[in-house]
Amino acid sequence: MTQTDKTIAVVKGLIMDGVAKANSGHPGGAMSSADYATILFSEFLNFNPDDPQWFNRDRFILSAGHESMLLYSLLHLNGFISIEDIKNFRQFGSLTPGHPEVHLTPGVEATTGPLGQGLAMSVGFATAEAYLREKLGADVMDHYTYVLSSDGDLQEPIAMGAAALAGLWNLGKLIVFYDSNKIQLAGPTCKADCTDHRKVFEGLCWQVLEVDGHNHDEIRKAIRGAQMETGKPTLIIGHTTMAKGCASMEGSHKTHGEPLKADEIKATKKKLGLPEEDFYVPGDVVAEYRARFDGLRKNAADWRAMVDGKLSDKDFAKMWGHVTKPRPELSIEWPEFTPGESMATRKAWGTCLDAVMESLPTLVGGSADLDPSNQTANFRNTYGDFAVDGYGARNLAFGVREFNMAAIMNGIQLHGGLLPFGATFLTFSDYCRNAIRMSALQELPVLYVFTHDSFWVGEDGPTHQPIEHVSSLRLIPGLIDLRPADANETKVCLDIALKQEKMPSTLFLTRQGLPILDPAEFPAILDGPRRGGYVLKDCDGTPDLILVASGSEVSLCLETAKLFKRKVRVVSMPSAKLFDDQPESYKNDVLPPEVTARAAAEAGRTPLWHKYVGLNGVVLGVDHFGASAPGKTLSDKYGFTPENFARMIREKY
Known part of the structure; x- marks a missing residue:
């Protein structure tokens, strides 16, 4: 057994143990992808062991988010999360949720639950890298975007649309590994798909390489070949076996979304050369995995010194300021x-x-x-x-x-x-x-x-x-x-x-x-929107009637207010979210509770507005589909006129 074999076996042991302890998760795909991901992380991925957010790091996006235990195992070897985090897989408040979440876990680059979106987001990563490389220089911005995708990712149509753009844009530093284990949750992929992915991706202007996804030399050669192709994104099709390494369940679709049984885990650990110990991570595996960390740290430090040196260039400093400004x-x-x-x-x-x-x-x-x-x-x-x-x-x-x-x-x-x-x-x-x-x-x-x-x-x-x-x-x-x-x-x-x-x-x-409203007449318009809703036009004293609207219906409210002799307040509410987030005191100042005569207008569904005008308040809106006709005709037909709005209000109040 080579050191790489041992590391991969340890990763698979963590995958099995983490899913089993949670009694929930997806071990099969994580095990079929383990060879590629472990080799990528331990031999190729450029990152800073002391700073998961180092700007010029390689990005790794686990588009197959259900394989999260694979990523968490590697992040543990990176030193970004603890073994206790691994043991708390899928538990409330842990750093190891069921699918990776970028704002929770150090080293996670994207929240990837819905299939296909991780691959699509990776096109955005590679786009940003290419643009910033052009603007800042290849010595400052020069990293790869690696993706691990699954059969399910490529069955989602968003993946093909994103791949078409990546090919058109010649994103040569985008490298996608497709773990083609030919199994999905419901059974073999042949029941749902007949796509020749080589033909499809080559037709989308990608380089396509095919490897045995469990042959380590072929994996290394493919990654190097992908790095050498600078004019096209690369798809590495890794032909793999679901739950590779399992004692008796290799290739079974049941391993996709179900924990392995205790006896299967025991037999599999024996087959992989692991002790029965749960969450086993020996010191020699950690030491070997982290052997290149000093070099990675030096690389990041040299990069930082180089960027600091370039800040003496006014043009670079100006652009760098734009890139880094909060x-x-x-x-x-x-x-x-x-x-x-x-x-x-x-x-x-x-x-x-x-x-x-x-x-x-x-x-x-x-x-x-x-x-x-x-x-x-x-x-x-x-x-x-x-x-x-x-x-x-x-x-x-x-x-x-x-x-x-x-x-x-x-x-x-x-x-x-x-x-x-x-x-x-x-x-x-x-x-x-x-x-x-x-x-x-x-x-x-x-x-x-x-x-x-x-x-x-x-x-x-x-x-x-x-x-x-x-x-x-x-x-x-x-x-x-x-x-x-x-x-x-x-x-x-x-x-x-x-x-x-x-x-x-x-x-x-x-x-x-x-x-266009005049700020001289409506001074609150210049800053009021920041609070979501605000008094655009007020009256003397406590209003008899409050009119609330967003967008195009604010002007309608202003015109409607002129048709009343009583005291009317007009509230513009461009953002219900921002208004709802205001202190209760502010909301009560804008919409005094004692003023119950209220009406709202918006050219859309009406139910939301009762939150602001009360269950019995008047709401002018549209709760039906429209029609093909000039907009002014529809406005008249649907009652979006000051006269009709005033009539509705008078009938109620």
Whole structure:
């Protein structure tokens, strides 16, 4: 038995013991991938043993997140987590949850539960590396992005879309190992898939290498071959056996999602040359595994000294400052807008983007093939399409791939150093939704720009007219909803989004023009959105009636208020999330409990608004699908007029 064989056997022992102690987990795939992952970590992976967040480290993304015990075992050998952490696998409050979580465990690069998204996020990692390498120099940014993927990953369509972009973008430092054990939870993969992955990935402009995933020399040769190919991403297809090394259950789909029985573990340890001891990690394995750590530390220290030396170059220092500056410290000069003019908030977003894109060189992103509609065309024309026009180009031409766009943005944000945004129509946020959820779960401050936010889309009809989407996205914990009332609120909402540290933001923007409100008349508009909801227009004393709205319906409320002789307060609520997070005292100042005459308006589903106007409050909204007709026609038909809104209120109060 070689030292590598012994280390792999120890890793497999930890996998079996950790899953068995938790009585929950996925040992089979972790064992089939153990040869590749252990060799990668112990011989190839460049990292700093003293700092899991060292900036120029190689990134390893376990896209097959169910194989988490494999990753935790290797992170233990790295010294990042303890044996007690391994023993607490899948327990409440532990550093070793069922699927890796980036904000919990040192050495975990991405939260990978939903299959396919890890691979898609890895494209974002590699994109960030390529852009920063171009801007900072290959001596500063020069690392690989390694991925371990499974049959299930490649069955998720998001993987193919992300792979298509990686191939188009020639991401040569992206290396994916596909653990092809031909087993999934329900049985053999042949029952669900007939894909020739070599043909598919070669057709997507990848280098494809095939190896025996248990032959250590072939694994090493493939990794070196992948590193040598700089013009294409590489897929290493590792033909493996599920639960490799098991005494009697090799190849069984039952090992995919079930702990091995005690007698099977005992027999398997004997077969692997391990003692029966639980969580066995001998000193010689640790010593051999960490033999290169001093060299890794020196490499990281030399890199740090080199970067410090380059800071004397003003151009480098300026770019390095942008890359490393905390988001709350961003200084952004937003444009001014002319009160009284009419401007769609999507146009206001485009104007803001044009105004700040030069001063924010780390701002990268694009549209899902809707550049003119999403107002990103000038950004694209100014800075070019990433990779196609060079790696310093900043527009990411995602194509009609909304889900991929969202996951790739997550990867860019996880990598660090850049400010990613992505844009599409609001109705297509459904395609992005699980990646948006993963943005929030991973505490990633990415920016989602959703235009065409209501039935005012008009003639495109109900397929393109959002109804439930804003309310639906508000259900995701930790996600900031931003639906600005005009151009001035739009720039404040953008400032909120770009200065976030942990929460993603969704910006909901109109196609139709809205009146630009005058800050001289409505001074609260310049800062009020930061608290989610605020008093835009007030009355003397305690109001008789409070009107609440977001987005395009704020102007409707202002016009409706003029139709009443009683005292009316108008509250703009661009963000229900930010308002809900305010102290109770502030919320009561904006919406005094004693004022029960309340009405709300939003061009979408109505139920959420009863939270603010009461169960018996008036809500003007849309609880049905739209129709194909001019937006003004639909507005009249659906009652979004001051006269109709006032009538509804008078009938109630």
